[in-house]
Amino acid sequence: MALKRMDNVGIVVEDLETTVEFFRELGLELEGRGTIEGEWAGRVTGLGDQHVEVAMMRTPDGHSRLELSRFIRPAVIADHRTAPVNALGYLRAMFTVTDIDETVERLRNRGAQLVGDVVQYENVYRLCYIRGPEGLLIGLAEELT
Structure with missing residues (x-):
């Protein structure tokens, strides 16, 4: 098989510092920061x-990454941050947590x-959506088994 893994999911933000701190509070670790610029x-x-400022965040298990980017050049041309959950394109990032109430x-x-309510799906999960910094839609799941 040619596919080895999914490396990361990228999200463009305006306030990189606030967004990094939010995801740190959620439990992701800052793997590194830097700028990427140039024609290449x-x-x-x-x-x-x-010219882009980038912060790479890593989940505690080390298997997933979130790349947060702030474009300095060229300017951002579209804004989908407050789109509802049934909008086409980016929907949300979902994270499994140990205690959904404490995390929220x-x-x-x-x-x-909180977007709606914290709900229970059978005896398997407690789930909710939240709006984070800049209106980003984030799913949280607590495994009950």
Whole structure:
């Protein structure tokens, strides 16, 4: 098989520092930060000469990463952050947590808002969606088994 793994999911944000701190509060670890700029990078993205500040966040198990990017150049041209859950394209990132109530409470202190309710799916999961920094939609799941 040619596919080895999924490396990361990328999210473009305006306030990189606030978003990094929010995901740290959730439990992700900051793997590294840096800037990517120049024509070579724009050849990959199709954006031409670009300058981007990037923070790579890693889940505690080390298997998943979230790449947070703040574009300095070129300017951001679209904003999908407040799209409802049934919008086409990016939906949400889902994270498994050990205690959903405690996690929601901690993230509320960082500005998160519960989208609907915390609900239980059979005897398997407790689930909810929250809006994080900049309106990002984030799913939380607590395994009950």
